[in-house]
Amino acid sequence: MTDKQRDIWKNRIAVFFAWVAALLFFFPIFWMVLTGFKTENQAIAIPPLLFFEPTLENFTEINERTNYSKFALNSIITSFGGTLLALLIAIPSAYAMAFNPGRWTKDILMWMLSTKMLPAVGVLMPIYFLAQNSGLYDTKAVLVIIYAMINLPIVMLILFNYFREIPKEILEASRMDGTSTFNEIRQVVMPLAWGGIASTALLSIILCWNEAFWSIVLTTTDASTLTAFVASFQAPEGLFWAKVSAVSTLACAPIVVFGWLAQKQLVQGMTFGAVK
Amino acid sequence: MKSLMNTALGLSLVVAGATAASAGELTIATVNNGHMIEMQKLTPKFEEANPGITVNWVTLDEGTLRSRVTTDITTKGGQFDIMTIGMYEAPIWGSRGWLEPLDFGADYDVEDILPAMRGGLSHEGTLYAAPFYGESSMIMYRKDLLDAAGMEMPDRPSWGHVADAAAAMTDKENDQYGICLRGKPGWGDNAAFITTMANSFGAQWFNEDWTPALDSPAWNHALNFYVDLMNNYGPPGSSANSFNEILALMNEGKCGMWIDATIAASFLTNENMAYAQAPVAITDRGANWLWAWSLAVPAGTNQKEDAMKFMEWATSKEYIELVAETNGWGKVPTGTRQSTYDNPNFQAAAGFAEAELAAIKSADPSNSTQNPSPYVGVQFAAIPEFQAIGTAVGQQFTDALAGNISVEEALANAQEIADREMKKAGYY
Amino acid sequence: MNPALVRWLQAPSIVLLLIWMIVPLSMTIYFSTIRYNLLYPERKGFIGLSNYEFFYTDPSFYPALINTLVLVGSVLIITVVLGLAVSLLIDRPFWGRGVARVMLISPFFIMPTVSALVWKNMLMDPNNGLFAAAANALGMTPIEWLQDFPLLSIIIMVSWQWTPFAILIFMTSLQSQDQEQKEAATLDGAGFWSQFYHLTLPHLARPISIVILIQMIFHLAIFAEIFVTTSGGPGVQSTNLTYLIYIQSQQAFDVGVASAGGVFAIILANIVAIFLIRAIGKTLTV
Numbered sequence: 009m010t011d012k013q014r015d016i017w018k019n020r021i022a023v024f025f026a027w028v029a030a031l032l033f034f035f036p037i038f039w040m041v042l043t044g045f046k047t048e049n050q051a052i053a054i055p056p057l058l059f060f061e062p063t064l065e066n067f068t069e070i071n072e073r074t075n076y077s078k079f080a081l082n083s084i085i086t087s088f089g090g091t092l093l094a095l096l097i098a099i100p101s102a103y104a105m106a107f108n109p110g111r112w113t114k115d116i117l118m119w120m121l122s123t124k125m126l127p128a129v130g131v132l133m134p135i136y137f138l139a140q141n142s143g144l145y146d147t148k149a150v151l152v153i154i155y156a157m158i159n160l161p162i163v164m165l166i167l168f169n170y171f172r173e174i175p176k177e178i179l180e181a182s183r184m185d186g187t188s189t190f191n192e193i194r195q196v197v198m199p200l201a202w203g204g205i206a207s208t209a210l211l212s213i214i215l216c217w218n219e220a221f222w223s224i225v226l227t228t229t230d231a232s233t234l235t236a237f238v239a240s241f242q243a244p245e246g247l248f249w250a251k252v253s254a255v256s257t258l259a260c261a262p263i264v265v266f267g268w269l270a271q272k273q274l275v276q277g278m279t280f281g282a283v284k
Numbered sequence: 285m286k287s288l289m290n291t292a293l294g295l296s297l298v299v300a301g302a303t304a305a306s307a308g309e310l311t312i313a314t315v316n317n318g319h320m321i322e323m324q325k326l327t328p329k330f331e332e333a334n335p336g337i338t339v340n341w342v343t344l345d346e347g348t349l350r351s352r353v354t355t356d357i358t359t360k361g362g363q364f365d366i367m368t369i370g371m372y373e374a375p376i377w378g379s380r381g382w383l384e385p386l387d388f389g390a391d392y393d394v395e396d397i398l399p400a401m402r403g404g405l406s407h408e409g410t411l412y413a414a415p416f417y418g419e420s421s422m423i424m425y426r427k428d429l430l431d432a433a434g435m436e437m438p439d440r441p442s443w444g445h446v447a448d449a450a451a452a453m454t455d456k457e458n459d460q461y462g463i464c465l466r467g468k469p470g471w472g473d474n475a476a477f478i479t480t481m482a483n484s485f486g487a488q489w490f491n492e493d494w495t496p497a498l499d500s501p502a503w504n505h506a507l508n509f510y511v512d513l514m515n516n517y518g519p520p521g522s523s524a525n526s527f528n529e530i531l532a533l534m535n536e537g538k539c540g541m542w543i544d545a546t547i548a549a550s551f552l553t554n555e556n557m558a559y560a561q562a563p564v565a566i567t568d569r570g571a572n573w574l575w576a577w578s579l580a581v582p583a584g585t586n587q588k589e590d591a592m593k594f595m596e597w598a599t600s601k602e603y604i605e606l607v608a609e610t611n612g613w614g615k616v617p618t619g620t621r622q623s624t625y626d627n628p629n630f631q632a633a634a635g636f637a638e639a640e641l642a643a644i645k646s647a648d649p650s651n652s653t654q655n656p657s658p659y660v661g662v663q664f665a666a667i668p669e670f671q672a673i674g675t676a677v678g679q680q681f682t683d684a685l686a687g688n689i690s691v692e693e694a695l696a697n698a699q700e701i702a703d704r705e706m707k708k709a710g711y712y
Numbered sequence: 713m714n715p716a717l718v719r720w721l722q723a724p725s726i727v728l729l730l731i732w733m734i735v736p737l738s739m740t741i742y743f744s745t746i747r748y749n750l751l752y753p754e755r756k757g758f759i760g761l762s763n764y765e766f767f768y769t770d771p772s773f774y775p776a777l778i779n780t781l782v783l784v785g786s787v788l789i790i791t792v793v794l795g796l797a798v799s800l801l802i803d804r805p806f807w808g809r810g811v812a813r814v815m816l817i818s819p820f821f822i823m824p825t826v827s828a829l830v831w832k833n834m835l836m837d838p839n840n841g842l843f844a845a846a847a848n849a850l851g852m853t854p855i856e857w858l859q860d861f862p863l864l865s866i867i868i869m870v871s872w873q874w875t876p877f878a879i880l881i882f883m884t885s886l887q888s889q890d891q892e893q894k895e896a897a898t899l900d901g902a903g904f905w906s907q908f909y910h911l912t913l914p915h916l917a918r919p920i921s922i923v924i925l926i927q928m929i930f931h932l933a934i935f936a937e938i939f940v941t942t943s944g945g946p947g948v949q950s951t952n953l954t955y956l957i958y959i960q961s962q963q964a965f966d967v968g969v970a971s972a973g974g975v976f977a978i979i980l981a982n983i984v985a986i987f988l989i990r991a992i993g994k995t996l997t998v
Binding site for chain 3: 019022023025026027029030031033034036037039040043051052053054055056097098100101103104105108110116118120121122123124125126127128129130131132133134135137138157160161162164165166169170172173189203204207210211214217218220221234235238239242249252253256259260263264267268
């Protein structure tokens with residue numbers, strides 16, 4: 009075998025394992041989606057059924073009983089709103105910290121992260137009272153604000169990391185041209201870090217989308233998101249696994265599709281290796 | 285960038301403005317049980333009959349529902365006009381003045397509501413919640429399997445007999461288990477079930493002076509019995525099983541017998557099901573539990589009148605008839621009214637009716653232990669501390685079930701847990 | 713950039729987070745020193761450190777502390793190692809890479825409650841779960857996951873959900889790795905491990921530390937998985953600090969003790985963070 013042949017084989021083996029990993033990771037989701045098309049009695053069958061006559065009854069019932077689009081819209085507004093707000097606050101700060109680090113920068117970042125360390129259930133009452141008294145209870149605004157704040161440290165840290173990878177020479181070159189800071193961010197940093205910003209945004213959106221504590225505690229009807237939608241299909245007395253699978257499939261579908269579309273953004277950017 | 289910022293700010297303000305509940309809009313918190321789903325489906329009929337009132341449902345899982353409504357009512361949050369609560373909350377909240385006392389007109393026929401239910405939802409004679417559906421616990425067993433084993437099930441068997449029957453029906457080679465019982469930790473899960481068992485063995489949660497009584501021989505006896513029973517004749521993985529997991533096992537034909545909420549009977553699909561009263565050891569006091577999913581109106585709601593109207597509608601005889609007309613008598617919410625059980629159509633449609641009524645009637649929350657106890661409640665003690673105690677103690681029971689610690693250790697730990705909480709709350 | 717501008721750009725995030733931290737934190741500290749049970753609104757007053765004492769002397773406190781650390785530690789190791797392996801595997805062009813990538817990160821899209829329900833009832837259940845069916849088909853006795861290995865079961869669920877996070881971060885970072893350098897190394901005859909150790913790992917040092925720091929925060933507060941599957945049992949084998957706080961906060965409705973527990977959790981988180989920063993913080997050096 010020549011070296012080249014060996015490389016090809018190595019590559020094939022790697023691809024094989026990549027697919028094995030992908031299938032293993034995806035399997036529980038596949039199983040969940042599949043269960044969504046079973047009846048409740050098929051869902052509990054021993055041994056579990058792989059082949060069965062699919063039914064849409066779960067989806068029909070969900071559609072009859074609840075207003076999926078309202079929950080979905082709330083989820084979209086709050087998770088995109090929260091992410092947008094967090095990015096607006098974080099991009100300038102992370103930029104400043106990455107390119108003009110001071111002696112406290114690392115400590116500030118760590119402190120920011122530490123603000124996330126208080127378990128939600130421990131600060132339930134303070135936040136609950138604040139929301140009640142400010143009249144923001146059961147509004148999308150309160151979720152947007154909270155999501156922005158709880159994700160801000162993470163967004164900061166990750167953006168900081170991506171910005172640090174941008175070679176300083178590029179910025180220096182643009183500065184020699186007399187670009188303003190604002191334009192520097194917009195025209196030089198953003199395009200270069202686009203992949204990083206996109207994956208940060210995606211991450212933040214996912215975290216907001218799945219946030220199931222505040223979205224349930226701080227909403228009643230008007231601002232309930234898909235996590236409340238899922239919670240509403242769990243029954244203390246009565247089988248619900250097929251229905252919850254169907255509901256979860258619906259709840260996760262938009263974000264998976266979004267993730268799929270975001271693929272391109274994730275792969276692009278971060279190409280300054282070639283610029284050097 | 286600035287314009288973007290303004291847009292975001294504007295957006296959030298617009299979103300914020302769109303709240304404030306309008307008059308005539310009722311918000312009801314509930315769980316996702318079958319009867320509640322039916323109530324939601326029938327609500328348009330109520331809205332038709334009462335123009336100007338619209339109903340919003342907030343459906344949550346049981347644990348979340350409980351935290352949400354408790355937080356709301358204790359802080360006067362006012363998010364809900366009607367709350368679905370259980371027999372545990374009603375007397376506690378009623379005594380605190382957090383619920384509107386209920387005073388129904390003659391049409392409603394409050395006397396028709398089963399006395400056990402009325403008693404459990406009242407505090408000092410005042411009714412604070414209206415039962416939507418109620419349940420006790422009973423034995424549900426596979427008559428075909430028991431017949432094949434050549435055994436009988438008396439109407440009120442002893443625990444010894446139940447153990448024999450479980451042994452006779454167990455065939456582990458073929459994944460056939462004699463008995464399935466709750467094992468998942470929680471005050472409403474394994475602790476509820478084991479408490480009814482312990483009651484019958486002569487145990488109780490608290491002594492007259494409120495000191496915990498978990499270190500008594502009766503508890504030891506009961507818990508040992510439970511652990512042995514499950515280890516010998518129970519299915520694998522019992523320590524994670526709650527109502528739904530066991531229901532699944534029953535419907536898959538893996539269990540010969542199940543002792544749980546009477547409502548379970550309406551979900552069982554096997555045609556050979558038969559029913560008997562919960563087993564007894566030394567006493568039948570507190571041997572079967574009592575629970576009601578009920579509707580209550582928080583005190584001080586500004587939509588009291590509309591809320592009362594809805595509650596009256598949903599818990600009335602007419603509502604039960606409406607469900608019967610729509611879905612048949614087999615699907616009506618049970619466990620609340622004598623008139624339901626008197627109805628020949630219902631008797632014909634529900635094979636479990638007689639057993640359920642007998643179970644409910646034999647449960648007495650204010651007199652559920654062999655020796656005098658200071659608390660009300662069969663499978664719980666209606667004091668605010670019980671949820672935390674019951675859940676932590678339930679974890680110990682599960683540990684004993686899983687065989688990690690002995691029954692003695694579990695009960696000693698349980699005693700310490702309860703003692704700490706009771707001391708903290710200032711009972712002694 | 714002039715220093716004033718730097719400060720102005722940093723200000724919003726710092727000030728907002730400061731407010732976000734100080735307001736709830738000071739309220740929590742205040743609540744932790746008073747008698748405050750939602751179910752006893754009439755009982756009030758300053759009680760010093762009694763709430764802390766109650767929480768700290770709970771027999772479940774130490775087991776919960778250990779469980780919390782074991783949970784965080786194991787999940788961190790599993791996710792970083794698996795994440796590295798997988799992202800290196802997919803860091804090459806191949807047919808269907810986009811699809812494989814989405815499949816790999818999709819567990820992260822699933823809500824924790826749902827993932828717990830799926831794992832508990834459809835996969836790990838010893839009777840009607842898929843693992844049991846597989847074991848039976850192979851003639852083995854099904855493992856009673858949640859009864860015999862409760863903490864391990866939780867670790868598996870959480871790792872399944874969070875490895876995709878590591879993959880997401882690593883795979884984005886790998887794209888910025890200098891390919892020419894790698895090719896040069898290959899020409900020089902450097903093997904895979906040598907390249908991995910000398911080029912890839914240093915390049916991924918910062919992403920790795922970030923993945924560890926971020927995950928640590930989330931895993932210190934794991935709740936949904938425990939709540940749905942084991943309720944902290946059997947015994948306290950799968951109870952972590954968050955679950956202990958939950959019992960006080962949402963079952964006993966004792967805001968005082970729950971707040972004291974919250975303060976403990978912050979202290980623990982900061983201790984862990986200091987250790988981690990010591991260990992990996994160098995890579996963040998600016």
